[in-house]
Amino acid sequence: MRARARLVARSDGRGGTTLVELSGETPLLLRQTPVEDGVATVHLVGGAAGPLAGDDLRLEIEVGPGAAVRVRSVAASIALPGRPGAVSRMAVRAVVHAEARLDWQPEQLVAAAGCAHLAESRIDLAAGASLRWRDELVCGRYGEAPGGAVVHTQVDYADRPLLRQSLAVGPRAPGWAGPAVLGGATATGSLLVVDPSRPVRPAVVRADGAVAGLPLAGGPATLWTATAPDGHTLRTHLTV
Numbered sequence: 001m002r003a004r005a006r007l008v009a010r011s012d013g014r015g016g017t018t019l020v021e022l023s024g025e026t027p028l029l030l031r032q033t034p035v036e037d038g039v040a041t042v043h044l045v046g047g048a049a050g051p052l053a054g055d056d057l058r059l060e061i062e063v064g065p066g067a068a069v070r071v072r073s074v075a076a077s078i079a080l081p082g083r084p085g086a087v088s089r090m091a092v093r094a095v096v097h098a099e100a101r102l103d104w105q106p107e108q109l110v111a112a113a114g115c116a117h118l119a120e121s122r123i124d125l126a127a128g129a130s131l132r133w134r135d136e137l138v139c140g141r142y143g144e145a146p147g148g149a150v151v152h153t154q155v156d157y158a159d160r161p162l163l164r165q166s167l168a169v170g171p172r173a174p175g176w177a178g179p180a181v182l183g184g185a186t187a188t189g190s191l192l193v194v195d196p197s198r199p200v201r202p203a204v205v206r207a208d209g210a211v212a213g214l215p216l217a218g219g220p221a222t223l224w225t226a227t228a229p230d231g232h233t234l235r236t237h238l239t240v
Helices: 231-237
Strands: 002-011 017-023 028-036 039-046 056-063 068-073 077-079 088-096 101-104 109-111 116-125 130-138 148-157 160-169 187-194 211-216 221-228
Touching (some): 002 068, 017 028, 017 068, 028 056, 056 068, 056 101, 109 116, 109 148, 116 130, 130 148, 148 187, 160 187, 160 221, 187 231, 221 231
Parallel strands (some): 039 068, 056 088, 068 101, 077 109, 088 116, 101 130, 109 130
Antiparallel strands (some): 002 017, 028 039, 130 187, 148 160, 187 221, 211 221
16 A cells, blocks of 8 residues: 655744645545644544555655644554565655754554564754654564564754664564663664754763663754663653
8 A cells, every 4th residue: 555645834924833735645644633832733543554564655744934843643553464575664754944843753663573664754954943753663562573673764954964773673683682772672762852942961871771862963952762661661761
């Protein structure tokens, strides 16, 4: 299955945000929910199970100068097996203009047994833009080993590289559960905070190594990363 969705937001000139384009195709559906504090809120609604191996899903987001958008989802995304040898893909491309804000915090991605999934995100931030971008991955449903999943994130700020991050788990990713990667944890995630209005926080690493917050050299940004034994604990770690 192939599906495309697009979200375009513009400032209304009165401190609010207008969604000038909001379109999608099953299973990638977008629904606007009530505005809070001038921030337009959109929920991703899965119109079908999956993604299934072979699905190609693409979402484009543009946040115009001075606009603010919050993106959530109504449920976790469960990557499932499909036809043999096929890979499912979810690609998100976001452009955030000057003085604009994007808050991307959907529910978790679950890599079910037998899946082969690629999640790709590319975000371009203009100077002065703000971002909160959360990625969370749960390795398998309860009591099962995970399928194969790759999560890749690329962020540029003011036309300069800010973040390049990739994680692979599953049977084709040797050592993913070992001490050099997840250390036996079954859930992992990151939260990138870009906020030009606030000073960058110094590095923070919890004593057990499960949570770390590290400033990035390419912009006014901090990257929080965490591992956990389950999705609920992971969410707690990444609520900052």
